[in-house]
Amino acid sequence: DAGVIQSPRHEVTEMGQEVTLRCKPISGHDYLFWYRQTMMRGLELLIYFNNNVPIDDSGMPEDRFSAKMPNASFSTLKIQPSEPRDSAVYFCASTLSGTEEQYFGPGTRLTVT
Amino acid sequence: LAKTTQPISMDSYEGQEVNITCSHNNIATNDYITWYQQFPSQGPRFIIQGYKTKVTNEVASLFIPADRKSSTLSLPRVSLSDTAVYYCLVGDIPAGGYNKLIFGAGTRLAVHP
Numbered sequence: 001d002a003g004v005i006q007s008p009r010h011e012v013t014e015m016g017q018e019v020t021l022r023c024k025p026i027s028g029h030d031y032l033f034w035y036r037q038t039m040m041r042g043l044e045l046l047i048y049f050n051n052n053v054p055i056d057d058s059g060m061p062e063d064r065f066s067a068k069m070p071n072a073s074f075s076t077l078k079i080q081p082s083e084p085r086d087s088a089v090y091f092c093a094s095t096l097s098g099t100e101e102q103y104f105g106p107g108t109r110l111t112v113t
Numbered sequence: 114l115a116k117t118t119q120p121i122s123m124d125s126y127e128g129q130e131v132n133i134t135c136s137h138n139n140i141a142t143n144d145y146i147t148w149y150q151q152f153p154s155q156g157p158r159f160i161i162q163g164y165k166t167k168v169t170n171e172v173a174s175l176f177i178p179a180d181r182k183s184s185t186l187s188l189p190r191v192s193l194s195d196t197a198v199y200y201c202l203v204g205d206i207p208a209g210g211y212n213k214l215i216f217g218a219g220t221r222l223a224v225h226p
Contacts, residue, residue: 004156033211043157043200043216056212091156100147100206104156 004105006092012111018080021108024073025094033102034067034077035091043091049075050097082112117201122221131188133220135201138182143205146177146184151198151219160199161186162206188222196224 005024013019025032033048047057052069060067064083069075079086089109093102118136125131137146145164149157161168163175163184174187188195198219204210 031211042218045212045214048211058212093156100162101159102157102211104158107154107156 004092004094004103006090006105006108008108009106010109010111012113013082014113015083016081017112018078019082019086019110019112021077021090021092021110023075023077023092023105025075025092026103027073029094029096029103030072031095031097031102032069032075033091033093033095034075035093035104036088037091037107038088046077079110082110084112086110087112117203117215117217119199119201119217119220121218122223124223124225125191126225127192128190131191131195131222131224133186133188133199133201133222134183135186136183137201137203140181140203141205144203145206146175146181147202147204147206147214148173148175148186149200149202149216151200153197157200157216191222191224193224193226195222197222 007022030051034046035043036046037043046059047067048055049069065079067077089107091104091107093104095102145162147162148160150160151157161173161175163177165177168175176185198221200216200219202214204214
């Protein structure tokens with residue numbers, strides 16, 4: 001398996017623009033997670049899904065952030081409009097219920113100018 | 114939430130054994146202890162998980178005393194490639210309690226030649 005796939009790997013955009021991050025989890029995994037990592041706040045869980053259904057979105061910073069999982073093999077995290085403080089590395093991870101570990105993707109480095 | 118406390122940083126030399134201790138005084142009965150490793154510009158990677166006593170795999174050992182209020186990750190004979198940030202997490206993972214897992218700041222391990 002190729003592991004968790006994220007795209008793009010790097011994104012540079014201007015304040016006010018819409019940003020869409022994409023994730024393909026490992027085939028067969030039923031949990032999918034979106035994390036954000038910054039120097040100031042460390043690694044934070046934004047939202048996670050189980051069987052394509054959002055379970056907990058309490059980590060989503062505000063209404064500008066939204067996440068969807070239309071099917072078991074694809075998820076998006078959208079920021080609209082983006083702001084400079086959204087600059088961070090965004091990780092997607094997946095796991096299979098009953099197993100021990102989350103598998104993380106390589107991350108998307110977002111820079112909002 | 115089970116809060117964890119671990120040293121901000123540690124230094125070691127190649128070939129030495131490294132022990133990183135994590136305190137989790139308010140760990141709940143159903144909580145498991147999980148350790149992740151993160152290299153620069155990569156997502157975290159699962160190392161080991163345990164509930165009590167000792168767990169060993171090909172990478173590390175995890176020691177958990179009877180009261181479970183702390184745990185120690187042991188890395189035998191470290192090499193330069195073990196330089197990374199190590200995170201201790203506590204949560205009821207088998208029950209899907211992912212929203213209660215907090216990565217925190219982690220321990221930054223630097224291995225020197």
